[in-house]
Amino acid sequence: MNSIDTGRARHRRFDRVVAVFHTDMYRYAAWLCRDPGIAEDVVQEALLRAWKSLDALRDDDAAKPWLLTIVRRENARYFERKRLETVDIDNLSPAQSAMLAETDDSSVDDMRQAIYKLEDDYREPLVLQVLMGHSSKEIAELMGLKQGAVLTRLHRARIKLKEEVEKEEAA
DSSP states (O other), rough: OOHHHHHHHHHHEEEEGGGGGHHHHHHHHHHHOHHHHHHHHHHHHHHHHHHHHHGHHHHHHHHHHHHHHHHHHHHHHHHHHHHOOOGGGGOOOOOHTTTOOOOOOOHHHHHHHHHHHOOOOHHHHHHHHHOOOHHHHHHHHHOOOOHHHHHHHHHHHHHHHHHHHHHHHHO
């Protein structure tokens, strides 16, 4: 097999086992970083890294967890490299606070905000399970934890989420 055929075979394999998960990668990145623009950057870097290390993927059926692990690591690298400017929104002037986007008070927005308030250790496994459909075993592999630790975090995340929603409803 010559180098052109090898290159084509590599492209076909990449498209078959990696590119099909682009939407899942983006959705996961968006939940991790909470910014659509940054999520796009993270996914592009993750796809580049996946392309470079495609030969390391031994089992094509393991592509999704492999890719999500790459996204998770690229997200961490992104925030290690880039120091984002922060603004104290509690001390904004009336003119500045008018520039903040207002969200509807629908139950979906309330739930989304409650999920965002969870600590990363609780939010990430919950999102992986509920949004991405991973089993606790898969989440454990992705996060480098034992399955029991994942189950504990999921249980605590649900309790914290319930408390936050109830607190918001009472307010």
